[in-house]
Amino acid sequence: MAEVEKLRVDKYLWAIRVFKTRSLATEACRAGRVKLDGRSVKPSALVKVGDAYHVQKGMEKKVLEVTGLLDRRVDAKTAVTFYKDLTPVEDTYGYKSMYRASVPTRDRGTGRPTKKERREIDNLQNDWWDED
Numbered sequence: 838m839a840e841v842e843k844l845r846v847d848k849y850l851w852a853i854r855v856f857k858t859r860s861l862a863t864e865a866c867r868a869g870r871v872k873l874d875g876r877s878v879k880p881s882a883l884v885k886v887g888d889a890y891h892v893q894k895g896m897e898k899k900v901l902e903v904t905g906l907l908d909r910r911v912d913a914k915t916a917v918t919f920y921k922d923l924t925p926v927e928d929t930y931g932y933k934s935m936y937r938a939s940v941p942t943r944d945r946g947t948g949r950p951t952k953k954e955r956r957e958i959d960n961l962q963n964d965w966w967d968e969d
Contacts, residue, residue: 844906846871846890847880852907853916855892855899865894889923899924 847862850871856862862871862880869877870893878890889902900923907919943950950958 842906844884844908845880846878846882846884848908849884849903849906850890850892852910853901853920854910854913855894855901865892870894 847859847866850856850862850865851859856865865871866878866880866882871878872891873882873888875891884903884906886903886905889900892899892901902921902923903919904921905919907916910916
């Protein structure tokens with residue numbers, strides 16, 4: 838694969854498979870979810886080897902360092918060689934732990950909760966949500 842000299846950031850993020858489509862990468866840049874040195878970048882900004890981009894996709898946050906320029910979308914194994922993931926471990930798995938939280942359940946066949954039990958459940962849920 839030939840090395841390219843100039844490459845747009847939206848095209849690069851699409852090529853290394855951070856975003857599924859180039860238009861999603863462009864939209865993320867315009868919305869300010871792609872940053873270089875703490876500043877939002879335009880989709881047309883040029884990528885340089887050594888740049889570290891902070892990319893936010895939903896709740897997921899990544900820090901990617903450019904190790905090579907790639908102008909065409911390739912398979913995932915090849916794409917990984919064109920960037921280095923510098924995301925801290927806390928950020929990598931932090932948002933996933935929210936989905937693994939235990940959900941209180943009632944035993945089958947115990948019927949509906951009484952009024953007192955319902956208040957206790959509501960207080961427990963309110964305490965859990967107010968911890969943030």
